[in-house]
Amino acid sequence: MHGQFSLMEKPDIQTPELSGIRQEIDSIDEQIVELLCARFAASEKVRLAKTSDLLTGAMPYRPGREAVILRRLVEVAAGQVPVAVIERVWRTVISASILAQADVRIVTIPEVMSDLRYRQATDLFASLLPVEKASSMKAALAALSDGEQVLVVVPMKLDWRSVLEQTPEGKPARVVAVLAAGSDKPGRSLAVLGHAASEPTGEDETLLVTTGKLPRDFVPKPIWHLKLADDVYLTSIPGYLDMSEQPLVSLKGNTGLGLRIAGRYPSAMELSKP
Incomplete structure (x- = not known):
């Protein structure tokens, strides 16, 4: 129509x-x-x-330091920049920095790639790091034996306990980070497995694997429980804890629990909603 602009012809x-x-x-x-x-x-x-260190195949990914930096940047922004923007921009920068140090790669399974929330959480975490899809859980976990520069992302609810016995050069893999995947339910989170160095950040969790539940009066109160298999439970408790200190040392005598630490990692920050 004369004298009017269509939606595609709006003047600048x-x-x-x-x-x-x-x-x-x-x-x-x-x-x-x-x-x-x-x-x-x-x-x-x-x-x-x-x-x-890098020449010996060490992992440059440091989940503890990354968590501290990200929390500080969110605090600096003071709500003036969407937290999801800070997270995405910074993850891109840090993943490029990691790749400049070593050929770190991420391996996952078909279930993660086919689930929208899982895939979005993995893509955000990986950013520029290459993501490979293994044919099965067994194949994904086997990739950890390739060396320290591999991270495996799998649903927390699946049975990945075999990594606790994998010991390339005497160092077993652990849960080094947890991705919330758009949900506060532990069964919907993702475990990041690998050989990255663990260090306290002030806001951490220790993940326990037990054959049976912890005592009901256990202190500190667990953050969450998850049944991994028959009579096998995951329990997340607050703090960066060691088997030689309380409250875990008091459980050593309970041989029926089969208590093991599966990982110590920064508490997950739910920053992005898919």
Whole structure:
């Protein structure tokens, strides 16, 4: 129609005020790129400082340090930037930094790739890290024996206990991180299995595997329970705990529990809703 614009023909309104705002945005974008250049230059210094460790196949992924950084950035943003944006941008930057240090890869299973929430959580966690789909759970877990630079992502509810006995060079795999996958239910979370170094962050969980449930009066109160198989339970308790300290040391005498630590990792942050 004459004198009117269709939805595809809306004019680009230019006013002095809008033009100035766009110039400001362009300047900020350039500053972001300059800061990214500085960030990657600093990461290269880290890589060079860690050369000897990386040459021996060490895992550059550090879940504890990453959790501390992400929590701090969210606090700095103070709600002015959506948390999901901070998470996605930072995960992209950190995954690029990891790849610059080593050929880290992620292995998962068909169930994860076919489930929307699982896939979104895995894609966000991996970002630029390559994700491979193993043919089965057994094949995915077997990939951990390829070396330390492999992370396996599987549903927490599946039986992955065999990794606790896998000992490449005497070091068994553990749960090094947990992905909430858009739900606060433990049965909907994802376990990240690998040989990444574990370190306390101040907001951590210790994951226990037992043959039977913990005593009802156990302190601290567990965060969640999950039945993994017949008479086999996962229990997440708050804190970065060791078998040689309370409250776990008091359970050593209960041989029927078959108590083992399956992992110590930063508490998951539910940042992105699929």
